[in-house]
Amino acid sequence: MSKQTVRGNDLRKIGFPEGPAIGRALDVLADRQFKKLDKGSALALLQQIKADPYKYVRDETWREVAQELVPQPSKSVGLNPEIKDYRRYGEEFIEDGARKQMDTAMQLPVTIDGALMPDAHQGYGLPIGGVLAVDNAVIPYGVGMDIGCRMALSVFPLPEHELYQRAKELRKIILENTRFGNKSGFDKKMDDAIFERPEFREIGVLKGKRQTAIDQIGTSGSGNHFVEFGVVDITDPDNELDVPPGKYLGLLSHSGSRGLGAAVAQHYTKLAMQACPLPPEARHLAWLSLDSQAGQEYWAAMNLAGDYASACHDQIHRRISKALGERAMAKVENHHNFAWRETLADGREAIVHRKGATPAGKGVLGVIPGSMTAPGFIVRGRGERDSLQSASHGAGRRMSRSAAMKTLKEGDVRRELKDHGIELMGGGLDEAPMAYKDIHQVMAHQRDLVDVLGSFTPKIVRMDAGGKGGKGGGE
Known part of the structure; x- marks a missing residue:
């Protein structure tokens, strides 16, 4: 393969504007992973980024280039000069980037209220762990890329010791009944009523995605997604699951x-970015009015995507339950990347975005996972109004994915997992337990938000073999 010799003039010829985009693109191409790329392939890739920079603004490698290529409006929607007050839980160990992103969200003209959960960390647009209530609008990046990202827990009528005896x-x-990433689905697919939904015929962007949805039904994504067997420990005798206190075999999927x-x-x-141009620091918080056609379309498509996520989990649990030869005696499920129409404490109706946050309305059940070597918790919401009836969606990252990949050593991670009796299939350094906050600290900062009914401790974990991500960190 010929040596790559892309220069600034080559980028200008394919439409790159004068300015930082050229220098940043050349810096990326100088990185070791791109040095062996031939000139034609490099320019073809850069042409793709130039043609649709929105597609690359979340890509760790190319996002700085893409952000320079996103068209900048001549006139933007202004932010309010004052930051509306909002509640922060566990503020002392929430990174500055997440706080700054939430501050910006609280300056939007449509913002009514907000809250920041104790697992919060920097994301795109709204921080992960951010909860934002707005007036008659929906923010696609306030929901996130992985719409309807979901936890699902099945509790089986099998004692803890069967986990070890039948390991x-x-x-x-798990290996035979799960699929991860985009490379393979199931040869024999389970049908689902969701494919008959009218949204697939009525909404343009969905028309071409029905077959993809059929191909991927019952599978899990890459990144921080997982399916795992572990120990469910029910501690609350008055739990709504009708499960007596004790330890049981459980199955958790994300x-x-x-x-x-x-x-x-x-x-x-x-x-949204075209219809609602915002200053650079806020552009990923662009919204769609729910009075607009695009806003109504997004709302319908978002709800379909959430229902599709639920259907995927249902099929995962049905497949595994059948292979196990047991029917679950209890199930707990919840979304944590979604928007809901809710009534706030002052009686106003709002659209509440929970990006990496668990619904915690009074009596609402949910699952908050820890890391691979720390328990997650089955919780009941307390309906706390200051948190917009929300809680954390996991432990949250204390180390970015790139930092984890650069600083953690595979041998150290393997020893950590072995010391805790964890068998991991797939995964990577960026999912290492050391990359996450202490779930016990996170839970201590939200005692007013949820009651704990029990815990789930992972033991046999499967993740995508080649993906990036970590528990409690997805968008």
Whole structure:
């Protein structure tokens, strides 16, 4: 392969504007992973980024280039000069980037109220762990790319010791009944009523995604998505699950709406940025009015994507339950990347975005996972109005994915997992337990938000073999 010799003039010829985009693109191409790329391939890639920079604004490698290429409006919608007050939980260990992003969100003209959860960390647009209530509008990046990302827990009528006695069998069951990433689905697919939904015929962006949704039904994404067997420990005798206190075999899954949700997010984010141009620091918070056709379309597509995510989890749990030969005696599920129409404490109706936050209305059940070596928790919401009836969606990252990949050593991670009796299939350094906050600290900062009914401790974990991500960190 010929040596790559891309220069500034080459970029100008394919339409790159004068300015930082050229220098930043050349800096990326100088990186070791691109040095062996031939000139034609490099320019073809850069042409793709130039043609649709919105597609690359979340890409860790190319986002700085893409952000320079996103068309800048001649006139933008102004932010309010004052930052509306909002509640921060566990503020002392929330990174500055997440606080700054939330501050910006609280300056939007449509913002009514907000809150920041104790697992919060920097994301795109609204921070992960951010909760934002707005007036008659929806923010695609306030929901996130993985629309309807969801937790689902099944509790089986099997005692804890069966997890260890049947470990080899359980490992085989997970391997045979789960699929991760975009490379493969199931040869024999389970049908689902969701494919008859009219949205697939009525909404343009969904028309071409129905077959993708069919191909990916019952599968899990890459990144921070997982399916795992572990120990459920029910501690509250008055739990709504009707499960007596004790330790049981459990199955926990975490995944979202796959390629369907990503397509919806990308399409309507682009429309929002065009319709609602904001200053650079806020541009990913562009909104669609729910009085507009695009806003109504996004709302319908978002709800379809959420229902599709739920259908995927249902099929995962049905497949594994059948292979296990057991029917779950209790299930707990919740979205954590979604928007809901809710009534606030002052009686106003609002659209509440929970990006990486668990619904915690009074009596609402949910699952808040920890890391691979720390328990997650089955919780009941307390309906706390200051948090907009929300809680964290996991432990949250204390180390970025790129930092984890650069600083953690595979041998150290393997020893950590072994010391905790964890068998991991797939995954990577960026999912390492050391990359996450202490879930016990996170839970201590939200005692007013949820009651704990029990815990889930992972033991046999499967993740995508080649993906990036980590528990509690997805968008």
